[in-house]
Amino acid sequence: MTAASRPKHGAHDRMLRAIALFKFFKTALLVTVGLGARELLRPEVAEQAQEWVAALSLRSERVAAQDLLGRLDDVAPSRLAALAAASFVYATVFAVEGVGLWRARRWAEYITVVTTLSFVPLEAHHLLRYPSAPGVSALALNLAVVLYLIARLKRRGVSK
Known part of the structure; x- marks a missing residue:
C-alpha cells in the first residue's frame, strides 16, 4: 500500500478511536466484575477473603473490609450469578462496539x-x-x- 492510497486518519477518526478505547476499558472492567462475581460463588474464596481481612494491620482498613464482606454475604448466589452473566453480556456488547468504532x-x-x-x-x-x-x-x-x-x-x- 502506497502512502497516497493509505486511509487518512483525521481528528474524527482519532475521536472514534478514543471512544473505542473507552469501550474497551468498559469491556475490561465488566469482565473483571463478572469474573469477580463468579469467584465469589465459590465458598473457599469467601473463606480466603476473610483470612486476608483478618491479616490487615490497620484497624480502620480491617473494619471497612469486614463491612464490605458482610454486605457480600447478604447477596444471594443467584444474584451473583446474574451479575456475572449480565457483566459478560454487556462486556460483549461494548467489545463489539469498540471494534466497530476502531474500524470506523x-x-x-x-x-x-x-x-x-x-x-x-x-x-x-x-x-x-x-x-x-x-x-x-x-x-x-x-x-x-x-x-x-x-x-x-x-x-x-x-x-x-
Whole structure:
C-alpha cells in the first residue's frame, strides 16, 4: 500500500478511536466484575477473603473490609450469578462496539448511540438517588459521546 492510497486518519477518526478505547476499558472492567462475581460463588474464596481481612494491620482498613464482606454475604448466589452473566453480556456488547468504532464502521456508531442512550435514564435515576461527582462525569461523558456520534452520523448522511 502506497502512502497516497493509505486511509487518512483525521481528528474524527482519532475521536472514534478514543471512544473505542473507552469501550474497551468498559469491556475490561465488566469482565473483571463478572469474573469477580463468579469467584465469589465459590465458598473457599469467601473463606480466603476473610483470612486476608483478618491479616490487615490497620484497624480502620480491617473494619471497612469486614463491612464490605458482610454486605457480600447478604447477596444471594443467584444474584451473583446474574451479575456475572449480565457483566459478560454487556462486556460483549461494548467489545463489539469498540471494534466497530476502531474500524470506523457506521453500524457501530448507530449501535453505540442506541446502547449509550438506553443507559441514560438509569444513570440519571441513580444520580438523583446517589449524587456524586463521578456519576455526573460518567453521565456527561456518555452524553458527549452520543452527541458527537449523532453529529457525525448526520454529517456522513448528508455527504453520502
